[in-house]
Amino acid sequence: xxxxxxxxxxxxxxxxxxxxxxxxxxxxxxxxxxxxxxxxxxxxxxxxxxxxxxxxxxxxxxxxxxxxxxxxxxxxxxxxxxxxxxxxxxxxxxxxxxxxxxxxxxxxxxxxxxxxxxxxxxxxxxxxxxxxxxxx
Numbered sequence: 001x002x003x004x005x006x007x008x009x010x011x012x013x014x015x016x017x018x019x020x021x022x023x024x025x026x027x028x029x030x031x032x033x034x035x036x037x038x039x040x041x042x043x044x045x046x047x048x049x050x051x052x053x054x055x056x057x058x059x060x061x062x063x064x065x066x067x068x069x070x071x072x073x074x075x076x077x078x079x080x081x082x083x084x085x086x087x088x089x090x091x092x093x094x095x096x097x098x099x100x101x102x103x104x105x106x107x108x109x110x111x112x113x114x115x116x117x118x119x120x121x122x123x124x125x126x127x128x129x130x131x132x133x134x135x136x
Contacts, residue, residue, distance in 0.1 A: 001064055004135060007056045008043065015048040015131050017060055046129040062129040070127050073114060081110040 005019035020041050046060045086103025090096065117123050 001067065002059055002061050002132075003044070003129075004057065004059050005044070007052045007054050007058055007131075010048060010052070010054060013048055015046050015052055015058070017044050017046055017058060017131070018042070019044055019060070044129055046131045048131045050131045050133050052131050052134050057135045058131045059133050059135055060129045061132045062127075066127055077114070078107050078110040082107040 005017040085106030089099040
């Protein structure tokens, strides 16, 4: 997925890029909420491989596979932890209340584990967008 935006700020090798909402946003049911919440634009932090400076118009890119992998990690893994832990608890003879408690605990632990891994420097670096080029 490619986006074009304007660099607002540079911090080390990271660039904060302001990106306007796209035409496809107009078809989304949440479009009015997003426009109200963001003022019609978003700010994205991206790795500045193109050497952009504040005020430059740039093209940023993030792979669609990376988007799906991130969504899988954030949404599917915790739900799977909930279902598997709860199901195994019941299968091994635990009560329904115990299965619910264990499932919710596994859900919380999976979110905690993702949070801990996310704070580890460079662990989720492949999920960060990249400034590919400065647009003239």
